[in-house]
Amino acid sequence: MTEQKSSPDQPLDRDWWRGAVIYQIYPRSFQDHNGDGVGDLVGITERLDYVADLGVDAIWLSPFFTSPMKDFGYDVSNYRDVDPIFGTLGDFDRLIEKAHSRGLKVIIDQVISHTSDKHPWFAESRQNRSNPRHDWYVWADPRPDGTPPNNWLSIFGGSAWNWDSRRMQYYLHNFLTSQPDLNFHNPDVQDAVLADMRFWLERGVDGFRLDTVNFYFCSLGLESNPVVKPEDFNASTAPAVNPYDFQEHVDDKSRPENLTFLKRLRALVDEYPGRTTVGEIGDSQHQLEVMAQYTSGNDKLHMAYTFDYLGGSFDAGHFRKAIDLTEKDAPDGWICLAFSNHDVVRHVSRWLSHGDREASGKLTASMLLTMRGSVCLYQGEELGLTEAELSFEDLVDPYGIEFWPQFKGRDGCRTPMVWQSSAHLGGFSTAPRAWLPVPGDHLLKAPDLQEKRNDSLLHHYRATLKFRKDHKALIKGTIRTLDAPAGVLMFVREAGGEAILCAFNMTESPVIVPLPDGVVVRAIDAPGSVPAPVGDRLDLPAFGGFIGAVVG
Structure with a gap:
């Protein structure tokens, strides 16, 4: 186990996260060390010098835990171990040690609103209605006609309820049917997930990115969600082809009970000085309101991000409205800003379909790094990587497969990182093929080419990150x-x-x-x-x- 220490001449900065820049790494696609076509922890460790040289403060690792990979790691079957495809706990410890030696904090994903259906907790819970974990997940009887108990929908399509023949009940899944939702109304569930988080705090992680942080609780009464009024419709949580946003999700997420649990979570993290939390909030109608609730008062989340900038239009009016609403609704909260991540179309493609993408890439970098809040940069953003155009045969994301062709899923933003323009698979892997294709146009944006151009986007990111650190007004002002x-x-x-x-x-x-x-x-x-x-x-x-x- 390793832990970042402060030296006598460098006192621990408990507030380091406020205004920090965090570089998101999607482990499957960053660097493959063992040649199987999938990125791994050793590969990430080998590339940490590149990340540190950018001038960021921390890395955020998307899930690397044991998983059947139905949702590529966001379906966890063991919260305390590394999936063999990514390596071992020893590999993770060495990654932490290398990151800390380069001055990088390490934030890891925690996916605790749901587990994989292969998790031992669920295997026990589904056996019958009397076992010790019978109420660790959200179970419900059918209506008299056998249909699900209410109208709740899954983000990945269809009903949020799946029938289980063992218990003769439905279980809740806000995502895939293989991702059953935990019952956070049960204190034993809260204790269990917090114990798993403590495991990683003891290993030296500097914080957690909390996936779907507003999904932990649903209404005990399981009431059906009301219909969204036409004037309030906002397809930001799910694509427009998905009926998920036709409902106002007041009963299946963003419940007031969540605030009490977040205080428990914060109390745990505060036992370890200098650690932080950043929550992902997906709520079409109430994003900023929820963000304000979750980050205010210094006793819940340190910071959170919404989808205001991960969607929407590239329009000055939209940006000004989002900034003003954040300042109005969350005056003592703290936002984590991001334009791209592993869930959305890369912003250089989303916001500009033609014209000078490098110029717009420099502009958006300057905007992002001067706005108020902490910042998440997504791997390859600093290179100007575009959304990959993939064929249906190349897709592996169940979300895209379900809603193809109107919605192509998330594979286009998850393709492997490129490192050398003339190397096989851009230097990502020595395997014959990678888990997703490497787009040919990405090779033209590889770091080895951009290093040679003083006016490249990569150099602009480095220079702007340094400029930000030199001006306190841009960090916490x-x-x-x-x-x-x-x-x-x-x-x-x-x-x-x-x-x-x-x-x-x-x-x-x-x-x-x-x-x-x-x-x-x-x-x-x-x-x-x-x-x-x-x-x-x-x-x-x-x-x-x-x-x-x-x-x-």
């Missing part, structure tokens, strides 16, 4: 949006007597931006910024931005 012409997002960050004005032209045409009355700015050598204005206006080119110090 306040944010205040300003009026600007259509298509321009403008705000001021302030902390400790420093004020930084940021203006971003999110359009493909040049824009003139008048400065607010009485505001004078000067250049501060921000990466990719246009020069300081000569008069009282900024001249922003297409996908251009300005970052400067406010001096009056």
Whole structure:
């Protein structure tokens, strides 16, 4: 077991997570060490120097636990061991040690709203209605006509209830039928999952990313969800072709009982100074409200992210509204910002289907790294990797297979990382083929090519990350949006007597931006910024931005 220690001249920063930049690694697709076509923990360890050189503060590892891999690790059958496809506990300990030696914190996924149906807990629970774990999962009798107990839907399609012939009851699954939901109303379940989390805290992890953190509790009465009013419809939790968002999910998730459990979870984490939590909140109608509840008061989650920036349009009005609502609804909460991750279309493809993707990639990097909050970067984002176009025969994601062709699932953002442009499979693996194809156009964005270009997107990310660390206002400062012409997002960050004005032209045409009355700015050598204005206006080119110090 290893644990990151603080030295006498470097006191432990318990607040390191506030404003931190976290690099998400999807283990299956980062680096394959043993040549089987699937990434592993040893491969990740071998590439940590690259991650540290970016200038990030931490890594987040998507699940690597024992699993039948029906949902590629998000269906856990043993919370305390590493799946053989990824390596061993010893490999994980060496990864932690290497990361800490390079100044990187390590955050790991915790998928505790549900388990795999192969988990021993479920194997026991489904045997009968009287065994010691009979109520560890959400079981319910059918209606008199044999149909499910209510109208709840699975995000992966169809009813959220599956019939089990052993118990002659339905069990709840918000995702795949092979992912039964735990019953968090049972204190023994809470004790068990917290004990499993303690196992990893003892091994030295620096925090947890909590998958589907608002799904832990459902209503004890199992009431049916109401229908969403047309004016409130928002297809952000699930794709538009999925009827999941036709319901207002007030009874199957985001329950008030969750707040008490999150306090228990926080109390556990606080036993280990300097550890942190970041929650994933999926709730189409109430995302910011839930985020505010879960991160306020310093006794629940440290931070959380919603899908406000993982979906939506690339529009200055949308961004300003999201920033203003966050500041209004969660004044003492803390958001973790992300534009891409393993669940959504990569943002360079989602937001720009044509035009100069490298310019827009630099702009979105500057925006993300100057907005208020902590930040998650998804592997390959710093290279400008696009969403892979895969054939149906290449798909392995059950979500995409279910809703093909209108929704192609998550495989397109999970293809292997590329490292060398001319190497087999981009240097990801020596296997004849990888678990997902390596797109040919990704090879043209490999790090070995971008290292040679001083104006590359990779260098822009490194420079912007360094710039962020050099300015306290960008890490923990306040944010205040300003009026600007259509298509321009403008705000001021302030902390400790420093004020930084940021203006971003999110359009493909040049824009003139008048400065607010009485505001004078000067250049501060921000990466990719246009020069300081000569008069009282900024001249922003297409996908251009300005970052400067406010001096009056």
